Amino acid sequence: MSKQEKKQVTDTEMANQADLSYRFATIHELIHAAHKTCSQGTWDYLAGGSDSETTLRRNRHGYDKLALRPRAMVDVSTFDPSVEFMGKKIRLPLILAPVGSIETFAEGGGVVTAQAAERFNVFDMLSSRCTPGLEAVAQAADNPRIFQLYVRGGDEFVDDHAKRAIDSGYDAFAVTVDSATYSRRERDLANRYLKKWRSNVTTDENVWQAQWTWDNVKRFKDKWDIPLILKGIGDVDDAGRACEEGVDGVYISNHGGRALDHGRGSIEILPEVVAECKGKTKIIVDGGIQRATDIVKAKALGADMVGIGRLQCIGCAAAGVDGLVRLLEILEEELSIAFGLMGVTNWAQVGADNLRAADPVHEPSVWSSHIMTQLPAHPYGG
């Protein structure tokens, strides 16, 4: 590109600053913008996992071992990636996964993700560890919504949150079960970056989560008339037990590699859980999703829905509600392309036959979790 041409691109870009879809043409541009808004501590809190970050990398590795089959000469002139979940028809099979302290990434916290979820029409799962509270978020947006709880008290504590979630119109209630003990996130420890709940939490408060068992699940199901999702299921035996207990959603997750280290990638567990639970409960999976092709892979293996954690924070940190909506638009565009080139037009046509095993690609993509700190150069040198 000549100097003159380069200048024209830059001038055009400047003239279109207000146009978000021009400003953020790619996900890595959103990442770049998000990075600029974060301190090193905040960025490491976002990007990091526990201990040696082995589970974190396996999450990504699991997707990289799967290839998509291209199919040609099929009529792909229509495109319908919508699904129904918890009684709502939504635009993509996507949940904005719960993010504690989302307010660190965007002023407004839970309101930002809820409003983006309303604008784009996907589910937002609100963390009990963010601000403002569940009622204020519900009042700020009319989005498909799920409330996620960390257990920080006895039965009264759980009951209080269940009642409030029902009163505020949440479509489902999730309890996170992969955090019986708080992991060592070594980036945060080394940065002395301790979130309020980590530094202030008393042993007494933590103990409730550590004591939460299948008896509590049974009690919840007997008492409350709201779908219950267990988030953080990491083994087929627990998934099977959840089905026996009548749990409405099994959410396969290792907390984005932030809980037990040296675990398996969550996508690797998905086929076992599907074999055990499909048709008995809804199956959700998260961990390592960076592209629409990852959503396709999870759906092809039998997931009903997928969750995005870090990607969501990137959209928020880059440009608040607009940034998150833009991120979702890019995912949808990627998805329409993948569908077209795979010869499918809706999710009913996507299954295991669309996948093949492949050698993993070790070179990092524009956003592999393990290179999040080594950002690609901005195309215009910004």
Ligand SMILES: Cc1cc2nc3c(=O)[nH]c(=O)nc-3n(C[C@H](O)[C@H](O)[C@H](O)COP(=O)(O)O)c2cc1C
């Ligand atoms: C900054 C951050 C905060 C999180 N906070 C919560 C939380 O409050 N509750 C929860 O159940 N999971 C939490 N998670 C885990 C996410 O809900 C999700 O399972 C995970 O991020 C998915 O992996 P991904 O980031 O690779 O998409 C958090 C994840 C991140 C990155």
